[in-house]
Amino acid sequence: MGKTTVELPDPLLRQIKVASAQDGISLKQFFAEAARERLRQRHGTAGAGEFNPPWMQAFGGLRDLKQETRRIQRIIDKEFGQIDEDDWR
Numbered sequence: 001m002g003k004t005t006v007e008l009p010d011p012l013l014r015q016i017k018v019a020s021a022q023d024g025i026s027l028k029q030f031f032a033e034a035a036r037e038r039l040r041q042r043h044g045t046a047g048a049g050e051f052n053p054p055w056m057q058a059f060g061g062l063r064d065l066k067q068e069t070r071r072i073q074r075i076i077d078k079e080f081g082q083i084d085e086d087d088w089r
Contacts, residue, residue, distance in 0.1 A: 006031075023067045024074060 008016070020030035 022071055024070055025067075 016030060017027065020027050023030070025033075
C-alpha cells in the first residue's frame with residue numbers, strides 16, 4: 001500500500017474532516033472512496049480489481065446510499081437513545 005502527502009486548502013480539509021466524521025469513517029477511507037468515485041466518473045468503469053455486473057450499470061450508483069443510511073441511523077440512534085423513562089409510563 002502506498003503513502004503520499006497531499007496539501008489541501010484549510011477550509012476544504014475542515015469540510016472533509018466533518019464529512020468523514022458524520023459518515024463515521026476515517027480520513028483514509030474517505031479519501032479512498034472519493035478517489036474511487038472520481039475514477040469511476042472519469043472512466044465510466046469500476047476501480048482496479050472490481051467487477052460490475054450488467055445490472056450494476058443501472059443500479060450501481062445506489063451504493064452511495066449506504067453512507068447516507070448509516071448517517072441517518074446514527075441520528076435515529078442518538079435521538080431514541082435519549083428517551084425519557086417517564087414518557088413510557
